Amino acid sequence: MLKSRYSKYIHECGIDEAGRGCLAGPVTAAAVILKPNFKNELIDDSKKLSSAQREKLSKIIIENSITYTIQNVFPKKIDEVNILNASILAMHRCIDNLVIKPKFLIIDGNKFKKYSNIPHETIVKGDAKYLSIASASILAKYSRDIYMKKISKKFPKYFWFKNKGYPTKEHKEALKKHGITKHHRKSFKLFDKQLTIDL
Numbered sequence: 001m002l003k004s005r006y007s008k009y010i011h012e013c014g015i016d017e018a019g020r021g022c023l024a025g026p027v028t029a030a031a032v033i034l035k036p037n038f039k040n041e042l043i044d045d046s047k048k049l050s051s052a053q054r055e056k057l058s059k060i061i062i063e064n065s066i067t068y069t070i071q072n073v074f075p076k077k078i079d080e081v082n083i084l085n086a087s088i089l090a091m092h093r094c095i096d097n098l099v100i101k102p103k104f105l106i107i108d109g110n111k112f113k114k115y116s117n118i119p120h121e122t123i124v125k126g127d128a129k130y131l132s133i134a135s136a137s138i139l140a141k142y143s144r145d146i147y148m149k150k151i152s153k154k155f156p157k158y159f160w161f162k163n164k165g166y167p168t169k170e171h172k173e174a175l176k177k178h179g180i181t182k183h184h185r186k187s188f189k190l191f192d193k194q195l196t197i198d199l
Contacts, residue, residue: 001041002131004126006106006121010036011066012134013102015094016047017087018140022165023175023190024158024183025082025148028092028135030139032076038064043134044173045127054142069097070143079187088113100173108133154164155181 005012014177017029020199044059054150061070071093078086091107095115105112108185127137145164152160158181159173165171165183175190184190 001039002043002134004034004039004131006123006130007104007119009103011100011103012132013095013098013105014126014130014134014136015091015105016046016108016127016133016137016140017090017107018137018144019165020083020087021167023167023171023185023188024075024076024160024165024181025151026144027087028070028072028076028140028147029070029087029094029142029193030070030136030143031091031094031098031102031131031140032099032135033066033100034061034135035064035066038131040064040131043138045125045134046137047101048128049138050095051145054138054145057135057138057144061139067099068139069094070139071097072144072147074184075183078185079137082187083185084111087111104175105131108137110113123179142189151183155183 011033013031013033015031017027019027021026034158051164072091073086073090091191092115102146104120107122108122110122126133148164157178159170
């Protein structure tokens with residue numbers, strides 16, 4: 001069972017992102033303030049769950065949230081500011097859009113920029129330790145997967161419905177064969193280095 005909270009504040013907000021290591025698609029963040037007495041033994045780091053489990057748990061998390069939000073930052077902006085800043089931007093947008101202002105923020109990972117005057121704590125592997133961060137990771141991952149499946153219908157050659165934009169072998173091979181799309185992050189290493197001979 002994950003810990004229900006880090007601080008003494010009732011309105012403690014868990015934040016996480018999905019898609020940071022992808023070659024295509026947005027980086028997606030979620031923020032959630034759970035109801036004080038909410039518990040669920042099935043909630044865990046989203047990467048440990050199946051797609052069906054994430055779908056089921058997303059509905060449960062939303063039903064048991066005081067407030068939540070999911071925000072995307074798309075490839076054009078990722079290329080402008082870099083992926084770390086884009087991830088933090090998505091997290092800040094989440095806080096902007098919460099109906100209730102949080103009193104304390106707990107963020108998965110070790111990088112974050114202070115938001116207004118709200119105290120925060122970054123927690124490495126927080127999505128495997130705290131219920132609200134794990135819940136945010138599930139909402140972010142589930143929402144992003146839906147988006148990638150949607151755009152995959154227009155770009156089926158890249159197999160995003162399956163790889164979700166991550167650098168799988170088939171995704172890289174499709175890039176070599178078909179080139180890049182507007183959904184690819186141009187600042188990322190999209191192609192493996194070719195072997196060259198210096199003459």
